[in-house]
Amino acid sequence: MKFAIALFSPPHAPSSRRALRFAEAAVAGGHQIVRLFFYQDGVHSASSNVVCAQDELDLPGEWREFVQAQHLDGVVCIAAALRRGVLNAEEAQRYTRSAANLNLPWELSGLGQLHEATQLADRLVCFGGP
Template sequence: MKFALALFAAPHAPSSRRALRFAEALLAEGHEIVRLFFYQDAVHLGSALPVAAQDELDLPAAWRALVERHRLDAVVCIAAALRRGVLDAGEAERYRRPAANLSQGWTLSGLGQWHEMAQEADRLICFGGD
């Protein structure tokens, strides 16, 4: 079965961990994840800069590892990302910021990607929405 996952909550929120475990379970069972879409405060999961406390799970690092290991399509909403200071090299240059911090292999894009993934997937699962 094809799944699309949308995340809304900040990295430290319980739903971010649940989403990670759900994604891992899907892949372990042989399902396909057509896209991960990070929106609202979940865009921070796409940043390469957060540092977790030593006694906590480093969720941004865990998401990066999952995306890399399974070559997942990880899309960060560009509007939400810019508002929260998550930039790729192109946006950092465009807005004259000193650095980019979007994790390698992740993409900034718009809600069109959300619509597309909803069309491609058999199931769209959302985590952390208000």
């Protein structure tokens, strides 16, 4: 089965951990993830500046490792990211900000990528939300 996964919640929310565990289980079960799409507060899980307490799971780090290890398409909604200060080098320069906090393997893109993912996948699975 082909899955598209959308994450709407921040890294400290239980649904973010569930999303990661679901993605890991899907791949382990032989399924395909056509795209991960981080939207709303989910964009914080792609930020390289999130620092977790020593006794907490480093969810952004685990997402980054998982996406890289599985060669997944990890997309961060550009509008949601800019609104929350999650910038890649290009956007930091465009908006004259002092630093970027979105690095590879993440890609900034628009909601069209989520729409395309729903067309390519058999199922869209969403975690978190308003």
